[in-house]
Amino acid sequence: MASLTEENYLKLIYHLSGALREEVSTSALAEQTQTKAASVTDMLKKLAEKNLIHYKRYQGVRLTEEGEYMALKVIRRHRLWEVFMVEKLGFRWDEVHPIAEELEHIASDELINRLDAFLNFPVSDPHGDPIPTASGSMPEADYHKLCDTSLNDQVTVMGVSEHASSFLQFLSKAGLVPGSTVQVVEINAFDRSMQIRINGLEPSFISHEVARNILVSPES
């Protein structure tokens, strides 16, 4: 029904619109798609024609219910393939995203639902991002940022909000991966950097920039 390019636009609009489902600008889409604003306008007209987005010119866009459903299907496929590559093929979490960008466009529902079962119905991908259900709803996880954790609190790493492979490799080296336990030992007021104890080992230092991109939940 939707071409590969259309699917990428829908997925991107979903991600850029954020939790509040705000309107997405033409320029924001142009920047992320590595295309020019004029090309984005053309595509927005086509998506509006297909009733996948709400579009009034000069006003930005939002997904329709149908458009959001299709975006979530693409995101579901992307994240399930990432789980497959890490869990079954032994890829590292910093390697799988570019390949999932291709696999996410394989359309078969039968394939993806069997893959889901084969992976034992995972609820999140290797980066801690929730996997939309087959019926098209996005599980909302209410994690908070490691940088907002109070002194001495102990938390569990659940995921990341930055997916650059250099960042992911840094976290692997530091042992800051989903499942790790972190206790905040010290917070430096001037630059908000932290000393943290990972899995009970010797304290290490992380910048606010790093702590801001690590998602955690309170120790259960």
Next chain:
Amino acid sequence: MASLTEENYLKLIYHLSGALREEVSTSALAEQTQTKAASVTDMLKKLAEKNLIHYKRYQGVRLTEEGEYMALKVIRRHRLWEVFMVEKLGFRWDEVHPIAEELEHIASDELINRLDAFLNFPVSDPHGDPIPTASGSMPEADYHKLCDTSLNDQVTVMGVSEHASSFLQFLSKAGLVPGSTVQVVEINAFDRSMQIRINGLEPSFISHEVARNILVSPES
């Protein structure tokens, strides 16, 4: 390097050129690609430009070494994904081909080589077709047709030369799947139909048309 469409042409030229690597005609390609001869000519010019085929106008085409290498890569990916779907996801052998037609275009070598290892380096796909190696050579299996088997000889089913899902479903129902043992009990001269004993059970009847599309090897 090559687009999805170009990959499909290369694969098709490989298949149509047969074991003897004969020249493939424009009209044969047009028929199989569901396009018109004029469109095929356009594509042949492009592939020749990229040195993937030998092309002289009005003369038909053959793959270059480079073109054959790329065709074999696509076929390798296709067949490995078919093994994955049948062995790991529980698909039936008559269901996987259309999905593999999409998966075969996912380009990552790393992905396909890890998949190969995950599947324990299979040598043939669910239909008995050999899987090209990572280095780009096609294992040649010298199976013969069940219809050429002599009376009373016992053979093992190795694969099929017809992939229509209706044919595959018929074979599944009959128990004529790769690995089955077949003994030829009777051959009817007038229409070359056969009575065969499958896995030692009661004899069943198959037409020459069916026997012609079943590949077997002598009992070891």
Next chain:
DNA sequence: ATAAAATTTTAGACTACCCTAAAAAACTAT
């Protein structure tokens, strides 16, 4: 409130892949 700046859309054009219709070349049959 109005002018300047930024954003967005329109206009016109390009490539990849496909089409129909017509021309060219290759086969086939007498």
Next chain:
DNA sequence: ATAGTTTTTTAGGGTAGTCTAAAATTTTAT
């Protein structure tokens, strides 16, 4: 050998998705 038939190529054109340049609209700043 020549005429008819079939196959293949060329000519001209269409859609999807992209571009640059120019026009329209909105936002920002005085």
